[in-house]
Amino acid sequence: MTVFPAGQQFQTEGECLPSYQVRLACRAGQADTTAGVAPGFVQGNLAILPEKYAAAFHRFCQLNPKPCPIIGMSDVGNPQIPALGLDLDIRTDLPRYRVWRDGELIEEPTDVMAHWRDDLVAFVVGCSFSFEEALLADDIPIRHIERKVRVPMYRTNIACTPAGPFAGPMVVSMRPLKPADAIRAVQITSRFPSVHGAPVHIGLPQSIGIADIANPDYGDPVPIAPDELPVFWACGVTPQAVIAAAKVPFAITHAPGLMLVTDLKNKHLAVL
Amino acid sequence: MTVFPAGQQFQTEGECLPSYQVRLACRAGQADTTAGVAPGFVQGNLAILPEKYAAAFHRFCQLNPKPCPIIGMSDVGNPQIPALGLDLDIRTDLPRYRVWRDGELIEEPTDVMAHWRDDLVAFVVGCSFSFEEALLADDIPIRHIERKVRVPMYRTNIACTPAGPFAGPMVVSMRPLKPADAIRAVQITSRFPSVHGAPVHIGLPQSIGIADIANPDYGDPVPIAPDELPVFWACGVTPQAVIAAAKVPFAITHAPGLMLVTDLKNKHLAVL
Numbered sequence: 001m002t003v004f005p006a007g008q009q010f011q012t013e014g015e016c017l018p019s020y021q022v023r024l025a026c027r028a029g030q031a032d033t034t035a036g037v038a039p040g041f042v043q044g045n046l047a048i049l050p051e052k053y054a055a056a057f058h059r060f061c062q063l064n065p066k067p068c069p070i071i072g073m074s075d076v077g078n079p080q081i082p083a084l085g086l087d088l089d090i091r092t093d094l095p096r097y098r099v100w101r102d103g104e105l106i107e108e109p110t111d112v113m114a115h116w117r118d119d120l121v122a123f124v125v126g127c128s129f130s131f132e133e134a135l136l137a138d139d140i141p142i143r144h145i146e147r148k149v150r151v152p153m154y155r156t157n158i159a160c161t162p163a164g165p166f167a168g169p170m171v172v173s174m175r176p177l178k179p180a181d182a183i184r185a186v187q188i189t190s191r192f193p194s195v196h197g198a199p200v201h202i203g204l205p206q207s208i209g210i211a212d213i214a215n216p217d218y219g220d221p222v223p224i225a226p227d228e229l230p231v232f233w234a235c236g237v238t239p240q241a242v243i244a245a246a247k248v249p250f251a252i253t254h255a256p257g258l259m260l261v262t263d264l265k266n267k268h269l270a271v272l
Numbered sequence: 273m274t275v276f277p278a279g280q281q282f283q284t285e286g287e288c289l290p291s292y293q294v295r296l297a298c299r300a301g302q303a304d305t306t307a308g309v310a311p312g313f314v315q316g317n318l319a320i321l322p323e324k325y326a327a328a329f330h331r332f333c334q335l336n337p338k339p340c341p342i343i344g345m346s347d348v349g350n351p352q353i354p355a356l357g358l359d360l361d362i363r364t365d366l367p368r369y370r371v372w373r374d375g376e377l378i379e380e381p382t383d384v385m386a387h388w389r390d391d392l393v394a395f396v397v398g399c400s401f402s403f404e405e406a407l408l409a410d411d412i413p414i415r416h417i418e419r420k421v422r423v424p425m426y427r428t429n430i431a432c433t434p435a436g437p438f439a440g441p442m443v444v445s446m447r448p449l450k451p452a453d454a455i456r457a458v459q460i461t462s463r464f465p466s467v468h469g470a471p472v473h474i475g476l477p478q479s480i481g482i483a484d485i486a487n488p489d490y491g492d493p494v495p496i497a498p499d500e501l502p503v504f505w506a507c508g509v510t511p512q513a514v515i516a517a518a519k520v521p522f523a524i525t526h527a528p529g530l531m532l533v534t535d536l537k538n539k540h541l542a543v544l
Contacts, residue, residue: 179473179474179475179476179479180472180473182474182475183458183470183471183472183473183474186455186458186459186470187458187459187462187470190459190462198455198458198459199455200452200455201451201452201455202451202454202455202474202475202501203451203454203474203475203501204451204499204501207450207451207499227476227479229474229475229476272544
């Protein structure tokens with residue numbers, strides 16, 4: 001788990017960061033996708049749980065760091081996460097939320113002020129947008145970005161290590177790459193363990209329980225050329241799927257593709 | 273290119289290194305394979321050329337560092353390479369040599385004292401034994417070692433960058449690995465650029481001009497299980513094939529599998 005030290009490492013005066021501008025726009029009601037927004041800044045998946053379930057979920061993330069790399073979390077009942085952004089309010093600063101009761105999606109509001117409680121704990125989990133930026137910067141083409149669709153994602157037969165009520169299969173995202181690019185992509189994404197790190201699988205989807213690569217369980221299908229291999233990364237949809245399956249009495253997540261934009265820089269996540 | 277600083281970094285007194293013992297045995301006439309000999313110590317491919325061709329060959333290695341990573345070289349006419357080993361004499365310290373005239377193999381002696389000339393330059397090129405040790409240490413099984421056969425090697429359609437008379441296709445070695453092990457193997461071997469580094473290809477042999485994976489051009493075939501991918505590394509046989517194809521008037525190489533054992537440690541080659 002990567003929890004960044006709390007503190008005021010962001011300027012409170014002077015220039016307003018693009019990431020902060022996005023959060024302020026969300027706070028004012030903007031509800032668009034965050035794909036391509038505030039380039040260079042880390043975006044994160046959100047999971048908010050009552051304290052009663054937070055410890056088990058935290059342990060689940062600890063045990064499954066590839067799909068659930070924690071990049072920040074709140075104190076109990078505190079909607080701020082200063083380590084992730086100036087003036088950040090987790091209740092208002094995402095474009096859209098999903099509110100869950102007993103595993104059922106009951107609402108998709110643009111803020112969760114009405115749902116906030118003193119016993120809630122917010123977890124922010126790393127997102128593939130960060131490593132995709134590093135791949136593109138290395139001239140590795142990414143099919144779903146070229147085609148302006150969502151990345152294809154699949155439930156696998158790779159079981160996450162369970163913790164309390166949280167259990168289920170790892171969800172993976174897939175990017176078709178030429179073999180030499182796949183090797184380079186392993187090197188590049190290995191530098192970013194806090195945003196899923198190296199791939200979990202290459203080349204043989206049936207080996208990880210994916211029967212039909214043309215029919216992803218989430219996102220959109222993309223074609224794979226004869227000279228390409230499908231390359232699979234652990235995906236931040238995993239914790240959301242696990243929370244829904246656990247049917248906890250109450251939970252809040254982000255709406256897919258509408259993430260928290262933080263003041264962290266993607267490049268600063270590189271461990272090497 | 274990695275040329276280690278010359279000097280007496282090896283103890284001249286006290287314990288005799290296992291690598292030095294191997295060289296002394298070779299000097300006394302031993303002519304066995306060096307596979308598995310002096311574990312932990314770097315072994316190298318040998319190429320000896322007249323000064324007239326040495327500069328072009330050196331440039332060839334510089335331009336093709338993945339198949340031809342130089343780990344040491346001699347001064348003109350000097351049979352010692354102090355940076356690679358105590359008391360090392362390149363004319364006697366390998367188990368067996370190949371002597372070439374105009375691209376023809378004319379002799380396979382156990383020393384080349386009779387062939388030595390004042391205009392010769394010796395190049396020592398990194399060898400996959402070093403990274404195989406790192407893979408095994410990480411519990412990644414290597415098929416040809418389990419089966420006690422030679423690694424399968426293939427000529428590819430990947431052209432080396434030519435230099436002077438030296439040109440030709442890259443030769444690669446192949447190890448079948450489960451996809452998760454293949455990803456791990458990319459990480460591990462990326463740490464060792466001076467012994468071929470990361471793989472050059474994964475999974476689609478026909479893409480690099482290998483028509484029949486069951487019929488290697490050098491070494492022995494090994495089976496690939498349905499849940500494995502063939503993983504290909506640039507191979508130190510490349511410079512030997514290129515020297516033969518160049519039909520230079522005179523050259524000396526090691527006999528396949530009977531390498532120079534140096535006093536360098538494999539683990540010290542890791543760049544990270």
